[in-house]
Amino acid sequence: MALSRFASSSRSGSLLKPLSSAISLRRPISTDTTPITLETSVPFTAHQCEAPSRTVQTTANELLTFFRDMALMRRMEIAADSLYKAKLIRGFCHLYDGQEAVAVGMEAALTKKDCIITAYRDHCTFMARGGTLLEVFAELMGRQAGCSRGKGGSMHFYKKDSNFYGGHGIVGAQVPLGCGLAFAQKYSKDEAVTFALYGDGAANQGQLFEALNISALWDLPAILVCENNHYGMGTAEWRAAKSPAYYKRGDYAPGLKVDGMDVLAVKQACTFAKEHALKNGPIILEMDTYRYHGHSMSDPGSTYRTRDEITGVRQERDPIERIRKLILSHDLATEKELKDIEKEVRKEVDDAIAQAKENPVPESSELFTNVYAKGLGVESFGADRKEVRATLP
């Protein structure tokens, strides 16, 4: 526990304090990989399977990485809120703050050979798959450096080289698509799995059950992850689902209910699910999570839930605060060091936004690119076809 000794010694000497704070700004995140054994916040609840143990193994390195990654995501989403209000982001903007533990915990259980597909609340999932802040902010602002070169927008982030397949605007559509990815992985004998994420609102979609049926019949390595933030836009889960026990809705398919605000529980559940899916076919994970923002930037989020509820979750269950407490209670870093990480992360976000603001909008010719992968030299038209025509490459 080299780091913890360093941390405690810096706290003990007040003379050393200013020096250590200067050092801590430069000091890299702890690379200590000594295993730490912890328990998840709550045990897992299982349907048609044996729940994994709530005892998890982690390391200082991992916990600090989790903290940093989630803090980065939190900062990014809050910055996006401001950009939207400043009208630099247009259209739809669905923010993920509060749900960071799901993106981060899942990524920790996977490799880049595994596929992830989600709906429109995709900024943080994209980041977890290796996206950069510049790609996020430039895409949100419709600039060339965006991950979809400005042509997709908030709901259409993709990163194929990390097997991140978007970014989908139609509620529920991503679930059959995800099962199709799993099909292709099995067909190609890739020994990898697909995580298809959806919300409690999408959980009632018929196509989800159609895809699950086929996945179970064909033993596809598909993990369906319900990010249950308890509200489908403005409709509370009990008003939309006769049975809001989403982990059980797979009926013949096994399911697990997970505290989605506990990144270690998420990681444990995803590891378990991956192993299960490779051997036995589809499984459902229900992540009990929460979004602080409304459904999107047009929704204040307070007409269908009380402010007390929101602050209550923030106080009791915030995923970043949980990790902060763990880190501090295990002496893996000081409070100041964690605050410094948050400052670093904030600066990264600010720098990326500044860079994105300087980035140009797409060339006009981009209107006509990528309509097809192989355009065959056909013509396409602008609003006035006698004025604006293009040949598709």
Place this chain on the structure above:
Amino acid sequence: MLAIARQRILGQSFQKIRPAVSVLRSYSSAAKQITVREALNSALDEEMSADPKVFLMGEEVGEYQGAYKITKGLLEKYGPERVLDTPITEAGFTGIGVGAAYYGLKPVVEFMTFNFSMQAIDHIINSAAKSNYMSAGQISVPIVFRGPNGAAAGVGAQHSQCYASWYASCPGLKVLSPYNSEDARGLLKAAIRDPDPVVFLENELLYGESFPVSDEVLDSSFCIPIGKAKIEREGKDVTITAFSKMVGYALKAAEILEKDGIHAEVINLRSIRPLDRSTINASVRKTNRLVTVEEGFPQHGVGAEICASVVEESFAYLDAPVERIAGADVPMPYAANLERMAVPQIEDIVRAARRACYRSVPLAAAA
């Protein structure tokens, strides 16, 4: 009379030595004849053989040998991992097909008829057609959606709609519709090889029809370029555009018009999107008159687009208003006499061509 007797004798001797494979050899030429069904089946077979990423999915495509026997024998040949029978859940299995295409496989998804594609249309349009654009080229979708389209015989309103104009209006999709066996083979092979989502509209009533095919067509590398129409019959007096079954009707109409001295040029569109505007316009600039023919509903149909294109590009060349022949503007009725009125007949095409030539009453043939 002697000639007839001789024909019969020759026909009989050929009967005895007819090969086991059901390919007829006519006396006069060495051309083989194959049905559209055989053409589609062989195209699927060859493309599956050439590329292990190609697989088939749909209701009854496997053990049942295909609802219309298009996929006959393929399960036996390629196994259940590549020929997949699905439950009756179009939204689910179409989404799965598109997801597999995202990953890089090449699915051929069968709709038992395109009427059922409406259950899955969100995946065709929003998940498939638009993905390459929204992802700025990261996610291409090399998928083919195929199946019978348009009217069959006596199947009623819910099973008779033509979807050509709906799908062809979408950027990001390619929409093909074969007429004969050569089209069926060449276009399906091109569709499977194409990296973009292709909607392949067949016709149930054409499956059993035989057409002559050359050796070139039967070669496994045979392909028809997407986006190019074919002039099936050259003419100089009026252009008739058609696709799928209506090509056959247009050709018959052209024969009737010939007797009146009206030489019709019949264009088989083959590709609804991209539409071969240059071939159509070049033809109209030659003939100065146009009749568009389609089976589907008239409003906002394929003919409407062709008419607009010709008015925009070749207005000065038109000597008469463009004529449109289409299905009746009603849901398809069941009673045979009403059904006959709801679908274009050859005489409708003939009449429209005559109108375009300002010849409502047949006159003596002009030179």
